[in-house]
Amino acid sequence: MAHRSHNKLARPVVAALDKLEQLYEEAATGLVVALDRYLRSGEKPSKEMLATLCYPLLRVVYHDAGRPVPTHRRAFGRLSRIGVYETTITHPHEFRAYLAEQLQPLATEYGARIEVEPSRQRIPYPYVLGRSGELAGAAVNVAELARYFPTPQLSAVGDEIADGAWDFRDGEPRPLALFDAVRVDYSLQRLLHYTGSDWRHVQHWILLTNYHRYVDRFVRWARGQLAPGGPAARPFTQLVLPGNVTVSPEHSDAEAEALIAGSTWHRFQMPAYHLTAPDGEGVTLVNIGVGPSNAKTITDHLAVLRPNVWLMVGHCGGLRQSQHIGDYVLAHAYLRQDHILDDVVPPDIPIPALAETQVALQDAAAMVTGEQGEALKRRLRTGTVVTNDDRNWELRFTQERRRINLSRAIAVDMESGTVAAQGYRLRVPYGTLLCVSDKPLHGEIKLPGTANVFYETAIGQHLEIGLKALDLLRERRDTLHSRKLRSFDEVPFR
Numbered sequence: 001m002a003h004r005s006h007n008k009l010a011r012p013v014v015a016a017l018d019k020l021e022q023l024y025e026e027a028a029t030g031l032v033v034a035l036d037r038y039l040r041s042g043e044k045p046s047k048e049m050l051a052t053l054c055y056p057l058l059r060v061v062y063h064d065a066g067r068p069v070p071t072h073r074r075a076f077g078r079l080s081r082i083g084v085y086e087t088t089i090t091h092p093h094e095f096r097a098y099l100a101e102q103l104q105p106l107a108t109e110y111g112a113r114i115e116v117e118p119s120r121q122r123i124p125y126p127y128v129l130g131r132s133g134e135l136a137g138a139a140v141n142v143a144e145l146a147r148y149f150p151t152p153q154l155s156a157v158g159d160e161i162a163d164g165a166w167d168f169r170d171g172e173p174r175p176l177a178l179f180d181a182v183r184v185d186y187s188l189q190r191l192l193h194y195t196g197s198d199w200r201h202v203q204h205w206i207l208l209t210n211y212h213r214y215v216d217r218f219v220r221w222a223r224g225q226l227a228p229g230g231p232a233a234r235p236f237t238q239l240v241l242p243g244n245v246t247v248s249p250e251h252s253d254a255e256a257e258a259l260i261a262g263s264t265w266h267r268f269q270m271p272a273y274h275l276t277a278p279d280g281e282g283v284t285l286v287n288i289g290v291g292p293s294n295a296k297t298i299t300d301h302l303a304v305l306r307p308n309v310w311l312m313v314g315h316c317g318g319l320r321q322s323q324h325i326g327d328y329v330l331a332h333a334y335l336r337q338d339h340i341l342d343d344v345v346p347p348d349i350p351i352p353a354l355a356e357t358q359v360a361l362q363d364a365a366a367m368v369t370g371e372q373g374e375a376l377k378r379r380l381r382t383g384t385v386v387t388n389d390d391r392n393w394e395l396r397f398t399q400e401r402r403r404i405n406l407s408r409a410i411a412v413d414m415e416s417g418t419v420a421a422q423g424y425r426l427r428v429p430y431g432t433l434l435c436v437s438d439k440p441l442h443g444e445i446k447l448p449g450t451a452n453v454f455y456e457t458a459i460g461q462h463l464e465i466g467l468k469a470l471d472l473l474r475e476r477r478d479t480l481h482s483r484k485l486r487s488f489d490e491v492p493f494r
Helices: 011-041 096-108 125-131 142-148 181-195 212-226 253-261 292-305 355-369 373-379 393-407 416-426 448-475
Strands: 054-062 083-088 113-122 205-209 238-241 245-247 272-276 283-287 309-318 328-337 380-388 409-413 430-438
Touching: 011 054, 011 096, 011 113, 011 125, 011 142, 054 096, 083 181, 096 113, 113 181, 125 181, 181 292, 205 212, 205 292, 205 448, 212 238, 212 245, 212 272, 212 283, 212 448, 245 253, 292 416, 309 355, 309 416, 309 448, 328 355, 328 393, 328 409, 328 416, 355 373, 355 380, 355 430, 355 448, 373 380, 380 393, 380 416, 393 409, 409 430, 416 430, 430 448
Parallel strands: 205 283, 205 309, 309 430, 328 380, 380 409
Antiparallel strands: 054 083, 054 113, 238 245, 238 272, 272 283, 309 409, 328 430
């Protein structure tokens, strides 16, 4: 996982990044050594040693009130007021380019001072277990390890900053980023658990889907991109499957087929597939399954990687007589009946459509289908999507009818409103393009025979539109990170 950064960084930024890496490596290595020693000989770590096993602290000090305030449209790298900003950092080597992108404007445009020192936030031992040489052959008693080593504390892991619920007191530092080190590490471990692949493979351009057949098409497309003389416009390096299985350009067709067939995707709740490229410029597809709970879960964790965008490309029920099976729905509003985010983003809070993603999706649809003007409008309809937490909402239609009618909704699903609300909440650009797979209000329900015909004809084109939209957003990245997602008192980091 990598982010693009400025070509020439200010010297204080480089020094800060180097110090972050040094302090983190010393602490993480020290924790691994202490764990190995305990597993090998039973030697317990001293209090003095434990006090050194902490995340590095990154501090930005902005006190130059006489300096002209920069004028720019950038949605990040902004200091809204004089003061001190702090956060703790994990895996600074992997996040180096992202950190450089955030720190560079603070140092050069605002004249802020950057400081790095050890924090008092200890690294929980489960977050370095993968580096332990003694663990594989040891009979580990988790309760026993917890007596002597730092453990994850849920009281220290939260989204208070992202949700605007952090408690600021005069004289204390303000948050520098939405997520601190323990929150990031928690999600990195959860990503491995849910998706079946190392979080370092996740690319900055993400597609989310709710049907496995999109995965089959994505894998087929990815193999074509990796093939010698393939159509790739960028240097894709490998396809990473669940279980961290990699398909490279050097694999023969037979070898690639065997690797794909042997993938253990079914062991993971939301398997992810990554077509990787340098600097994280490839594509990640996650099959999030069905329902708002999965949609919230995976976006809670993907958000700590600060992706450039996530787009929902899945199926929906069409609600209008004029729609046809295989038509597209470009969501510009959501009637959120998912209920899973009601406490943090109440349903009466509007989730705005982002012009950047809306235009990219519509342009991509025109390019892939070859249709323009009225022909495209007949095929692609823009409107409100109902996101429901009840898959059998049709059984309550007599109660639901008036609300759906008042919303002027044109489609219903179980994920897209949650994905959009999470993007809004966690400041990740979002968009939704759905494909009508059935029309429950007009007698065209999803049956095995008709469903198979639909899948064969519609999925390939739908996925191609999503991929083309990502291409367009890459080209237009300078305008992608919208100021619509900033709060009144936003943190400096994206």
